[in-house]
Structure formats: structure tokens, C-alpha cells
Amino acid sequence: MKKINVAIADDQILFRKGMIGIINGLADTQITIEADNGRTLLEAIATSETKPDIVLLDLSMPELNGVETTKILHADYPDIKIIILSVHSDERFVAHLMELGINAYLFKNVEPSEVEKAILAVIEKGFYFNEVFLKAMKNRMLGKKPRLLIQDNIPSTLTQRELEVLDLICRQYTAQEIAEKLFISTRTVDGHRNNLLEKTGVRNTAGLVVFAIKNNLLDPSALL
Template sequence: MKHTINIAVAEDQVLFRECFIANIQKFEHINVVVEAGNGKELITRFSKMEKLPDILLLDLSMPEMNGLETTKYLKEHMPEVRIIVLSVHGDEKYVVSMVQHGVNGYLAKDAELDTVLKAIDSVYEKGFFFNDTMLRGLQSGGLQKKYKISRFNVLDTITRREREVLELICKEFTTQEIAEKLFLSVRTVDGHRNNLLEKTGARNTAGLVIFALKNDLVSLDV
């Protein structure tokens, strides 16, 4: 049986929000504990909670306090909340920009319900979610023309074992699965992940995936 995942939803369009919540709560392990119409309202509600939700599904375009502003605040003050962005913008530059600010996943608002569920489960279990289209775009190398990739000596400091861990992270293996595959302890895998975060400057696992794809460190069959 899956662990119950506590969810918050921040979306200013009331009808969309209510329909969205009604749909995702059809899954037994999904529990929506907070809903809000903007970032300011969301943070006020978070501040009154003893236990914060596991995942926030966050609209980018909201009044008073938008998705980017909300992300920046949460990453500074409530970093344990994992964030999946909901957006009508599917362009790669939006994905990369939000990941650089610390979000864990990115969903188009017209995504199918099974994709939403996959995103929630993936972010809860593995720390990130990108759909196949996004991964292809990130892997294509096109972004390297738009964004300066800092190669200097960072790539040289990443060890062979760290690259192995990074590749398995990108292929969506969980920490436990990586440990079993590489005959390591979970603690050792976590140590390698932490080293990668420090070396690359990534904010989270999603950031590591972006770094790996943009620097051609892994090749994914997506």
C-alpha cells in the first residue's frame, strides 16, 4: 500500500482548482490538506500548520503573490515542501528557470490525470518529475545555445561513482534502487547525491537532472 501523500494546491481560478482537487483526491493515497488562491494566502495557511504538506501543486500566474515569488519564499523559509509547477507555458526556458529556483517538477495545465498522478508519485519518491517531451528538449542540446553552461573544473571534480549515481538518478531510480544496483548503502548514495548538489550548485534532484542533461553527462532513452 502506498504512503499517503499530503498535497497543497495554489491556483487562483476557483473552478479549475476545485475540479483539479476533486480529480486527484480520487486516488486513495492522495490527500489534499490545503488550497489557496494565491501565494500570500497559501503561506498564511502554511504558517498555521503543525505539519506542512509533502508536495505543493503551484500555479505560476496568480494575483498578489505569483508562483515564482511563492517559490522563492518557500525555498528560503519552508524548504521541506516539494513543489510541482502548474503552467500553461511549456517552453523549456520556463522549465529551466523554475528548476533553477528550486522546484521539483513541471506540469502543463492540460496534462492528463494519470500524468499528474505520475508527477506526484515521482516527486514524492524520487524528488523530481519531467515528462518525456521535456526530457527530449533538455537532452537535445538546444538549451546550451540559450544558456551559458558553467563547465570550468566542476565536471572534472565529479568522480566516476558520482557519475554512476547521477545517471541512475536521471533514469528515475529511487535511492534504495540505486543502492541495490551499485551495491552501496543508502547512506552512501545520499552522500554521493549531496556531493553532487554541492559541486554543481543544484538546488535539488531536479536541478541535478538539468545539470546532467545540459552538460551531456548522461544519455537517456526517452
């Protein structure tokens, strides 16, 4: 397995240096870019010959915060995966970031082993949702008052096969595993995934999971 190139942006020096030590200590990952704010991060990526596979991004930073940096990264470097590292646990805020297209959201008090788990999952499956996030999503949906959504009519446009692929994506199966389970080719799986992205209007696989939860196509409890 080739090394996973990771960039990190966090203005807390002690935390950033600690994360760099953890990432560089893992078997298949290495820090290639270090920054103390979003603007410095973007400048470093622009001039780097090797773009990072993943960006570990703090939310509260000077110059350019994590939310604005996320928007620019998606516009300029859509292939770069984003993992947010934050102390904020507000469910509405977390869900909003997922809708912006991040691939994982980790609280800063997680164990180093979970950081590694998240990085590998994001590379292999496109997203990583831990138990804290899934419980937050479940609580939000249980406490949410019913209301009409713009996408209320979208689930009805999905074919049975697309719904099957969506369910397996949410359950963290890889494209190869989905292909084997449904007796189709990986190219066909990719085709269904692209159709799902186009129909739902979300940015990535993580967005598909959020879409499924919000539209009651999946109970978050099933992923715990």
C-alpha cells in the same frame, strides 16, 4: 503507505476545484490546503500543524505569483516538494524554473493519471520529468550556441562513483535501487547525492538532472 498531504494554489476556481476532486480521489493523496494565490498559500502553511508534502503551484496568480512563491517556499520550507502547473511552454522559462529548484513541471492539459504519476515520482525519487519537458530540454541544448559556463569546470571534479550515481539518479532509480545496483549501502548513496548537490550547487535531485543535461553528461533522449 501514509497519505501524501498536498496543497494547491491556483486563482482559476474551476481548475482548482477540479484538481482538488482529482487529488482527493486518488488512493494515497489528500488536499490539506487550498489557496487562490501565493500569499494566501504561505499564510495557510505557516499556521497549519501538518505541513504539506507537495505544493501544486500555478504560475500566474495575483498577490504573489508562482516564481516568487517558489523562492519563499525553498527558503522557509526546503522539504516541501513543488510541482508547477502551467500553460506556459517556453523552453527557457521551464529550464529557469527547474534551476530555481522545482521538482516537476506539468502543463495544465495533462491527463489526471499523469498528475498522480508525477506526485508519486516526486515523493519517491525527488523529481518527475515528462516527455514534453525532456524533448524541450533536448531541443534547447541542440539549438544552444556553445559558450563557457560557470560550471564548465565542475564535471571534472566529480568522481567516477559520483558520475555513476548521478546517471542512475537521472534515470529515475530510487536510492535503494541505486544501492543494489552498485553494491553499496543506501547511506553511501545518500552521501554521494549530498556531495553532488554540494559540488554542483543545485537545490535538489531535479536540479541534478538539469545539470547533467546542460553539461552534456546525459542525453535527454536516454530518458524518453
